[in-house]
Amino acid sequence: MEKPMEWTEQAEDAIAKVPFFVRKKVRKRVEKEAAQTGKNQVTLGEVKATQTRFLSGMDAEIKGYQVETCFGSEGCPNRIASADDLVEQIEALFKQEDILSLLRQQVKGDLKFHHEFRVAVAQCPNGCSQPQIKGIGIISAARPGVTEEACIGCGACVDACQEGAIALTGDGEQPEIDFDRCLMCAKCVKACPTGTLATATQGYRVQLGGRLGRHPRLAMELPGIHTQTQVIEIVKQCIRFYREKSRHGERFSNLLTRAEFEKMVQK
Numbered sequence: 001m002e003k004p005m006e007w008t009e010q011a012e013d014a015i016a017k018v019p020f021f022v023r024k025k026v027r028k029r030v031e032k033e034a035a036q037t038g039k040n041q042v043t044l045g046e047v048k049a050t051q052t053r054f055l056s057g058m059d060a061e062i063k064g065y066q067v068e069t070c071f072g073s074e075g076c077p078n079r080i081a082s083a084d085d086l087v088e089q090i091e092a093l094f095k096q097e098d099i100l101s102l103l104r105q106q107v108k109g110d111l112k113f114h115h116e117f118r119v120a121v122a123q124c125p126n127g128c129s130q131p132q133i134k135g136i137g138i139i140s141a142a143r144p145g146v147t148e149e150a151c152i153g154c155g156a157c158v159d160a161c162q163e164g165a166i167a168l169t170g171d172g173e174q175p176e177i178d179f180d181r182c183l184m185c186a187k188c189v190k191a192c193p194t195g196t197l198a199t200a201t202q203g204y205r206v207q208l209g210g211r212l213g214r215h216p217r218l219a220m221e222l223p224g225i226h227t228q229t230q231v232i233e234i235v236k237q238c239i240r241f242y243r244e245k246s247r248h249g250e251r252f253s254n255l256l257t258r259a260e261f262e263k264m265v266q267k
C-alpha cells in the first residue's frame with residue numbers, strides 16, 4: 001500500500017487558507033506533484049508553487065459541474081448503502097448535458113469554480129459532503145419499520161437513536177418510532193438483535209437550492225424518499241430548469257426561489 005504523504009505544519013496551515021471549494025483539489029494536486037518529484041513530505045514551498053499554477057490555470061480545470069461525495073465508500077460505519085452507482089449516473093448525465101458549453105456562452109471572461117453546478121451526495125444524514133449548501137443535495141435514507149418479530153425489550157434501538165425518536169411502549173417490548181424526529185439513518189435497525197426493526201423503505205432524500213456566499217441559504221427538502229431512478233429524474237428536471245432560467249451563468253441556487261421550488265414540488 002502506498003505510504004500517505006506527510007505534511008509539515010506550515011504546509012497544513014497554508015492549505016487551510018485555500019478557499020474551501022477548491023481546497024480538496026489543490027491538496028490532491030500538491031500531493032501528486034510532490035510524489036512526481038520523489039518526495040514523501042509536503043512543505044510550504046510545494047503548496048505555494050502548486051497553488052499558483054492551479055489558480056492561474058483555473059479556467060482549464062473547470063468542467064461545469066462538481067459532484068462531491070462523502071467518505072462513506074471508504075469504510076465509514078455510518079454508511080447506509082452504497083451510492084456509487086448513483087454518483088456515476090449523475091456524473092454521466094452532467095457530462096451528456098454539457099453544462100460547460102452553456103456556461104462558456106453565458107459567462108463573460110474566465111470561468112471560475114463558483115460558476116459550476118454543485119451536487120453533493122452523502123451516504124447518511126451526517127451529511128459530510130455538505131448537501132445542505134449545494135444546488136442539489138442527496139442523502140441516503142432508510143426508513144425503519146416494526147416487523148412481526150417479537151421484541152425482547154433490550155433497549156438497543158433506544159440507545160442507538162441519537163434523535164430520541166424511539167420509545168418502548170406497553171410493557172417495554174413494543175418499539176414506537178416518532179417519524180417527526182427520525183432522520184432515517186438505520187442505526188436502530190443495525191442495533192436490533194431480533195429483526196423487530198427492519199428497513200421498510202430505502203432510497204434518498206433530496207434537497208435543492210442550498211448555498212453559501214453573500215446570501216447563504218440551507219437547501220429546501222423535497223418530501224419523501226426517492227428511488228435512484230426518481231433521483232435521476234429530479235436531477236434532469238433541475239438541469240432543464242437551469243437551462244431555461246440561466247442567462248449569465250447564475251448559480252442554480254439563486255435561480256431556484258422558494259416559489260419555483262414549490263412549483264417543482266407540485267409537478
Ligand code: SF4
Nearest residue numbers: 070071072076124128
Ligand atoms: S456522510 Fe455519513 S456515511 Fe458519509 S462519511 Fe459522513 S458519516 Fe460516513
Ligand code: SF4
Nearest residue numbers: 161182183185186188
Ligand atoms: S432510523 Fe435513525 S433516527 Fe430514525 S429511529 Fe432509527 S436510529 Fe433513530
Ligand code: SF4
Nearest residue numbers: 151152154155157192
Ligand atoms: S433493539 Fe429490537 S429487540 Fe431490542 S428493544 Fe429495540 S426493537 Fe426490541
